[in-house]
Amino acid sequence: MPILQIKNLSKVYKGGFTALKDINLDIKQGEIFALLGPNGAGKTTLISTICGLVNPTSGSIKVAGHDNLTEYKDARSYIGLVPQELTTDAFISVRDAVSFSRALFGKKKDQQLIESILKDLSLLDKKDSRIMALSGGMKRRMMIAKALSHEPKILFLDEPTAGVDVKLRESMWELVHKLRENGVTIILTTHYIEEAEEMADRIGVINKGQIVLVEEKKSLMKKLGKKELTIDLKESMPDIPEELNDFSLKLHSGLHLTYSYDDQKEDNRIGELIGKLSELGIEYKDLKTKQSSLEEIFVELVK
Amino acid sequence: MNITSILAIYKFEMDRMWRTLAQSIASPVISTCLYFVVFGSAIGSRIESVEGIEYGAFIVPGLVMLSVLTQSVSNASFGIYFPRFSGTIYEVLSAPISFFEIVLGYVGAAATKSLIIGSIILLTANFFVPLEVQHPLTMIFFLVLTCITFSLFGFIIGVWADGFEQLQIIPLLIITPLTFLGGSFYSLSMLPPIWQKISMLNPVVYLISGFRWSFYGHADVSLTISFAMIAFFLITCILIIRWIFKTGYRIKS
Structure with a gap:
């Protein structure tokens, strides 16, 4: 009870x-x-x-x-x-x-x-x-x-x-x-x-x-936690290339690309994204992933 | 009955009195002494006696009532108002105690304080005038009943008040004038007939009259009516407090 x-x-x-x-x-x-x-x-x-x-x-x-x-x-x-x-x-x-x-x-x-x-x-x-x-x-x-x-x-x-x-x-x-x-x-x-x-x-x-x-x-x-992949680029780029539009990327200061994905999904398309970057000759120096905090989940819930 | 909890509130309130001894006890005693000096000695020396009682002695029951009424109302109203004001009331309201037990703790302490003050004033008066109490049991009964009744009344004011100003309004603007005009310093028979009739509307007249009877066997109104009035006031206060706790008026939202 x-x-x-x-x-x-x-x-x-x-x-x-x-x-x-x-x-x-x-x-x-x-x-x-x-x-x-x-x-x-x-x-x-x-x-x-x-x-x-x-x-x-x-x-x-x-x-x-x-x-x-x-x-x-x-x-x-x-x-x-x-x-x-x-x-x-x-x-x-x-x-x-x-x-x-x-x-x-x-x-x-x-x-x-x-x-x-x-x-x-x-x-x-x-x-x-x-x-x-x-x-x-x-x-x-x-x-x-x-x-x-x-x-x-x-x-x-x-x-x-x-x-x-x-x-x-x-x-x-x-x-x-x-x-x-x-x-x-x-x-x-x-x-x-x-x-x-x-x-x-x-x-x-x-x-x-x-x-x-x-x-x-x-x-x-x-369940609600989203993951975020941040790609630190070697060289600055003015805009996100059209070929990457399919990934809903965000560009910060021309040097950091962020990609949000659902951790629970079987295919999170990270491999595909990395492949596309190589294909386009975009070089990167670091990759970081981050789990959504409870705060971010909370903000989403009470929106 | 949760005796430990009642005693906790009672002791807490009594401790406050001991912490503020000068304000709680010395102040009313000094005021009463001043009344004796001014009314008893200075003015009283020009009045031989009232209804065969020396003037200084005649005013003693009225002075005791004056202090007991104002102190009961002030102590009880402050006792419940301050936790409301400071927010500490949450502790009492979330404890496993009934409203009756809460009232018993707060009102019991306020009535005890008034009883102590009333007794001290009687002892002080003894130094100024020769006191006699013809009906001691009636005197104690009246005193205790008045302390309880007006402490209940004070509790109601403490719940009703929304600020310190409101807390002071009733004792200053209602209780004190009614006591002064209720025969504390004179016999109603000394007033012109029309004022005698108007005075009968003042509930404090009945309290002072009954209390004075227990001292000197002299009363402005019948003792039975005095008892009936205080009983009526007591029951009214109990009913109002019952309603307050039933509805949570100004205590619970």
């Missing part, structure tokens, strides 16, 4: 704006699911609806089999949420803030666990500091510590690395992998395609409130 089941979920705001449109989505236990989408696509609305912050207009959400409206206490006890905005109380200590989050979920005090979470997030030496004294990156990590304080089975990370430096981003990726190893299901939204590429098992693309696609990351890249 999936740990999260979303069926026919829609959200229409009072003004008539449809933020979510008939969403159907199953999340498997222990996976890392990346939800991609442009600004205003409905990523945060979807997360907020699952976590109980937004009332759905129709449809149902089940968390570990518990309906998030009728059995909301059971459903929410599984969930940890790290929101996009850095919303924290400024005047209390890091330890108190994290302990408060744990107590809100009805869990008994466990200083050892709190300290271990803070240690994992490199915040242990800041445990007695007031939140207002933390840097942006530290605050972001503290938000994660708060979400982890009640040992959730599902962790929502809404744009977890927005505005953090490369080093911190990498340490967060490490943490996410570690959490997954411990059986936590992770659902993250991100603008950074490389983040999804690096971490996710499956990718979901949402656009204009609708799930456009849900696919295993590897098969998505394989």
Whole structure:
């Protein structure tokens, strides 16, 4: 059974704006699911609806089999949420803030666990500091510590690395992998395609409130991934010769020819192209191939 | 009932009071002392007694009510408004706690703060005037009920308010004038008949009257009506809060 089941979920705001449109989505236990989408696509609305912050207009959400409206206490006890905005109380200590989050979920005090979470997030030496004294990156990590304080089975990370430096981003990726190893299901939204590429098992693309696609990351890249062959010419040419029109080539700076082809097709016509170049006496010094990145796939999908 | 979660909210709010001790406790106590000096000593020295009660002692229940009403509304409204304003409300709303438990935590803390302030004012008043409480149980009952009711009212304001200005409007422009005009510093019988009738439209009159009765056995209106009024206000607040959480008004979109 999936740990999260979303069926026919829609959200229409009072003004008539449809933020979510008939969403159907199953999340498997222990996976890392990346939800991609442009600004205003409905990523945060979807997360907020699952976590109980937004009332759905129709449809149902089940968390570990518990309906998030009728059995909301059971459903929410599984969930940890790290929101996009850095919303924290400024005047209390890091330890108190994290302990408060744990107590809100009805869990008994466990200083050892709190300290271990803070240690994992490199915040242990800041445990007695007031939140207002933390840097942006530290605050972001503290938000994660708060979400982890009640040992959730599902962790929502809404744009977890927005505005953090490369080093911190990498340490967060490490943490996410570690959490997954411990059986936590992770659902993250991100603008950074490389983040999804690096971490996710499956990718979901949402656009204009609708799930456009849900696919295993590897098969998505394989299925939609285009390859590009770049031919670096020895001598500059003003235009692409007519004899090569059949290949839909592009010429850059007179010195680089690029040829896009489908990796999955049996006959990608590369041999034919190389033969034609020799036939026409066009000499080249290098050949390079490049796989489409997830970002390029994503841009194609939301066009 | 999720006691740990309720206590977490309650403790969080109470901690805020201890962090801002000067603002939370010292400020209302100093204001009350000033009222005693101005109304009790300076003006009170020219008024012998009201309904047979020394003027300084007569105003004590009114002063306690003045502080309790404004503090209950301010504390409870700020308690829920600030997480809304800062965005930290997400944490409470996504936790496995019911709306009733959330209200219990916030309103419980606000009512406790008001109760502490009311008690401190009573103790302070004891240094200025000889105090007697003829019906201590009724006095405690009235005080606790008022703290709870007006904290619920404050909670509603905190949910309704869309800015700090709105947060201040009700305590400053409604609660304080109603308390001043509700017989805090005078007996209704001292007013001309027409103003006595108009005063009956002021709900705070019933609170102060009932509370004063518990001290001196003197009331402007019947004790039963005072109880009925506060019960009516309490039930109205509970019903409004129930509706707020049912619809998610200004809390959930």
